[in-house]
Amino acid sequence: MKYVILIYGNPESRAIWDSLPTEQRARGLEDYARLNEDLADSGELVVTEALADHAQTKRLVLRDGQRTTTDGPFAEAKELLAGFYLVDCEDIDRAVEIAWRVPEAQLGLVEVRPVMTLNDFLL
Amino acid sequence: MTPRPAAFEPLLRELAPQVLAILVHHHGDFAACEDAVQEALLAAATQWPAQGVPDNPKAWLVTVASRRRVEAWRQDTARARREQTAFALTPPDPDPAPGVDDTLTLFHLCCHPALTPPSRVALTLRAVGGLTTAEIARAFLVPEATIAQRISRAKQRVKGTRFTPSGDLDAVRHVLYLIFTEGHTASSGDHLNRVDLTTEAIRLTRLLPHDGETDGLLALMLLTDARRPARTTPDGALIPLADQDRTRWNTDAIAEGTALVHHALSTHPVGPYQLQAAIAAVHAEAPTAADTDWPQILTLYDLLNSIAPGPMVTLNRTIALAMVDGPDPALAALTKAEQDPALKTHHRLHAVRAHLLDLAGRHEEARPHYARAATLTQSLPERRYLESRT
Numbered sequence: 001m002k003y004v005i006l007i008y009g010n011p012e013s014r015a016i017w018d019s020l021p022t023e024q025r026a027r028g029l030e031d032y033a034r035l036n037e038d039l040a041d042s043g044e045l046v047v048t049e050a051l052a053d054h055a056q057t058k059r060l061v062l063r064d065g066q067r068t069t070t071d072g073p074f075a076e077a078k079e080l081l082a083g084f085y086l087v088d089c090e091d092i093d094r095a096v097e098i099a100w101r102v103p104e105a106q107l108g109l110v111e112v113r114p115v116m117t118l119n120d121f122l123l
Numbered sequence: 124m125t126p127r128p129a130a131f132e133p134l135l136r137e138l139a140p141q142v143l144a145i146l147v148h149h150h151g152d153f154a155a156c157e158d159a160v161q162e163a164l165l166a167a168a169t170q171w172p173a174q175g176v177p178d179n180p181k182a183w184l185v186t187v188a189s190r191r192r193v194e195a196w197r198q199d200t201a202r203a204r205r206e207q208t209a210f211a212l213t214p215p216d217p218d219p220a221p222g223v224d225d226t227l228t229l230f231h232l233c234c235h236p237a238l239t240p241p242s243r244v245a246l247t248l249r250a251v252g253g254l255t256t257a258e259i260a261r262a263f264l265v266p267e268a269t270i271a272q273r274i275s276r277a278k279q280r281v282k283g284t285r286f287t288p289s290g291d292l293d294a295v296r297h298v299l300y301l302i303f304t305e306g307h308t309a310s311s312g313d314h315l316n317r318v319d320l321t322t323e324a325i326r327l328t329r330l331l332p333h334d335g336e337t338d339g340l341l342a343l344m345l346l347t348d349a350r351r352p353a354r355t356t357p358d359g360a361l362i363p364l365a366d367q368d369r370t371r372w373n374t375d376a377i378a379e380g381t382a383l384v385h386h387a388l389s390t391h392p393v394g395p396y397q398l399q400a401a402i403a404a405v406h407a408e409a410p411t412a413a414d415t416d417w418p419q420i421l422t423l424y425d426l427l428n429s430i431a432p433g434p435m436v437t438l439n440r441t442i443a444l445a446m447v448d449g450p451d452p453a454l455a456a457l458t459k460a461e462q463d464p465a466l467k468t469h470h471r472l473h474a475v476r477a478h479l480l481d482l483a484g485r486h487e488e489a490r491p492h493y494a495r496a497a498t499l500t501q502s503l504p505e506r507r508y509l510e511s512r513t
Contacts (some may be wrong), residue, residue, distance in 0.1 A: 001501070041280070043242030044271035046265050088265065113420045114501045119307060 002046065002088050002115035003095035005102065008079035013107035028103045035101045039087065044098070050083040079109050086115070134180060135164050139253025140330070142184045144225030147286050149215035150192050153232060157250055159195065163188035164253060185215060226251065226330050231290030234298045235281045242277040243298045244305075245270055249278035252327055257320045263305065292331070296340050298330050303344050321348050335391025338383045339400045345380035345402035349373040359507040365412040377407045393432035398423055417446035434466045439474045450483035459502065470499030474509060481512075492513055 009017075017025065028038045039045035057072035082104065089095055095112045139160060163184045173337030177183040233247040248262075256274060260267040286479040306320025310479045325348065328341045353367040384400040391397070409415040409458045424440035437460050457476055466472050477492035490513045497509035 040272055042239045042278050043277060044239060044244065045267050045272075088263075088269075090240055116503045116506070117501055119304065119502050119505060 001091060001095075002086060003092060004113050004115060005085040005087065005095065005099045006081060006111040006113065007085075007102055007104045007108065008111070009082040009104060009108040010079050013101040013104070016107055031101070031103045035098075039085075039098065044087045044089045044094075046086040046088050048083070048085040051081060054080040082108065094103070131176070134176070135167060136253035136326075138184055139164060140226050140251045141181060142188055142227050143217050143250060144229055145185055146188055146192060147229075148225070151286070152282075153250075153284070154275075154282055155195055156188070156192055156276060159188040159192040160184070161249075162191045162256070170501065180425075189215060202299075213263075227332060228286055230295045230331065232281055232286070233277075234283060234290065234294045235284060236291070236294065237280050238277050240298070240301060242273055242280075243294075244301055245273045246277045246279065246281075247298050247327070248302065248323065249274055251330070252323055254318060254323070262318045262320050267421075290339070292334070294330065296336060299324050299331075300340060302327070302395075303347075307347070321351075335387045336394040336396050338387040338391075339394055339397030341386035342380040342387065342400035343396055343403060345376045345383070346400060346407055347374035349380065349407065355504075359504065360511075361504045363492050363508070364406065372407065377404075380404065381407060393426070393430070394446060395427060398430070400428040402427075417443055417445070421447050434463070434469050435471065437463070437466065438469070438471050441475055442478065445479050445482055450479045454479050454483070468499075470496045472496075473499065477509075477512065506513070 017028075020028075036045065036048060039048075054077065055073040057074070059070045060097055061068045061070075061073070085098070085102075087095055087098055089098065092112065092114060095122070099105070099110050099112045137482065142163065146160060146299050147153050150156055166183060166187050167180070169175075179329075209463045219221050229251050230247065232318045234243045235251050238246065245259055252276050254262075257267050259274075260270040263270070270414060302320050304322035306322075306324060321344070325341065325344050328337065328344060331337045349372050350364070351369060352373065353369065353371040354362055367403060380400065381404045384397060384404050388401060402420055405416050405420050406425070421440070421443040424436060426444050428436050428440055438457075441453050441460065444456055454476070457472070457479065461468055461472065473492045473496035477489040477496060478490035480486070480492065493512040495511050497506050497513065500506050500509065
């Protein structure tokens with residue numbers, strides 16, 4: 001089963017991160033590197049990316065054939081998507097176990113969501 | 124990577140595990156031999172269309188793969204001296220004693236307990252199934268690089284494992300079951316470019332030595348796959364078992380599956396795959412849904428519940444109970460089952476409750492349960508079906 005692990009940050013968590021001593025930030029990055037390595041090893045990693053700053057977002061809306069693009073940053077957004085993992089693992093409990101290892105769980109917010117499948121075997 | 128011409132595909136896939144087993148016996152080092160066999164398969168796919176299939180295709184593949192193996196060995200400077208041995212340079216005998224044990228050994232290696240399920244599945248499809256990395260990636264809807272990495276890491280992990288036919292057959296069967304269920308989709312999508320995983324799972328299960336549970340698994344796959352032509356509408360919507368046009372079921376698959384499970388049950392200790400297959404066979408025997416022998420199905424679920432209990436067994440048993448004793452006792456049983464935390468969050472619990480309420484004529488009460496089940500399922504076709512009932 002595939003699950004997406006969504007990693008959110010917010011301006012406060014960003015500020016905390018920026019204020020951390022260099023060694024502590026390095027440890028956070030090491031945690032990521034180790035997690036990526038372990039997931040590659042276990043065959044559970046499909047893809048992972050860290051996203052550029054939220055200010056670089058472009059929002060698109062198509063209404064009545066009319067295209068509108070709005071550039072970020074967007075003041076109303078509270079938790080900002082900062083990165084994601086797509087994992088292929090046994091079940092959601094395992095996906096949650098993986099997600100606990102994402103350092104952002106300590107500062108921001110981490111979500112696990114199942115990916116829809118075309119499988120109809122259970123019916 | 125060049126796609127293999129379809130005409131040679133079955134032959135190449137049949138020979139792949141045999142050639143690999145011969146090479147591993149001769150040279151050792153599963154990981155390197157597996158690479159060499161993939162290269163030989165690719166060479167066959169590019170050369171055979173022009174030059175014709177060799178008289179002894181297996182010997183051809185063994186020779187080419189062996190040459191590749193030795194070339195790779197030479198490139199490895201640490202082994203520069205050992206490569207001189209005549210042993211390494213002589214291609215192995217392409218026709219050693221029959222290879223059932225060898226194929227079984229490959230299965231055990233690919234389903235090694237040190238590997239996670241996704242790795243076992245990928246390695247089995249490649250090493251035993253002879254599929255290319257690209258084919259496996261398309262079948263699982265993941266990038267090719269993901270599968271390539273998954274396979275190479277898995278091979279590193281089983282490096283040094285002794286090549287002997289020992290291991291847990293249950294683990295092998297579970298991997299084949301996973302491959303089958305992954306292929307069992309209502310997608311009407313790009314079939315031309317996707318390997319049919321249900322067919323592949325059935326083919327691979329046939330390579331295992333016969334025993335009660337292996338025959339039970341094969342029967343379960345055949346009986347389930349037999350319903351495929353009747354399971355979806357042309358636009359990909361699901362048709363539940365009770366509403367399927369049974370004249371469209373595959374009678375050959377049903378005959379084979381039924382014979383297999385009857386034989387297995389009468390000659391082997393009973394196991395969960397045999398019981399699930401037996402249930403599928405009872406459904407297959409009924410010319411219409413109304414003719415279904417529900418008391419027999421209920422008995423089989425009771426047995427299954429005693430040897431291999433689980434949320435799906437509990438829920439399916441409840442449906443059988445409703446068909447035998449009526450919806451009210453079944454609803455009561457469901458309320459009791461709901462105490463199990465594993466079931467409480469299961470989308471099927473809500474789907475079954477909705478179905479039972481429907482059976483009881485309480486359609487208005489059923490709706491919110493269908494809706495709840497629709498939001499909880501991970502299956503797109505199932506969600507569409509459940510939404511259509513709200």
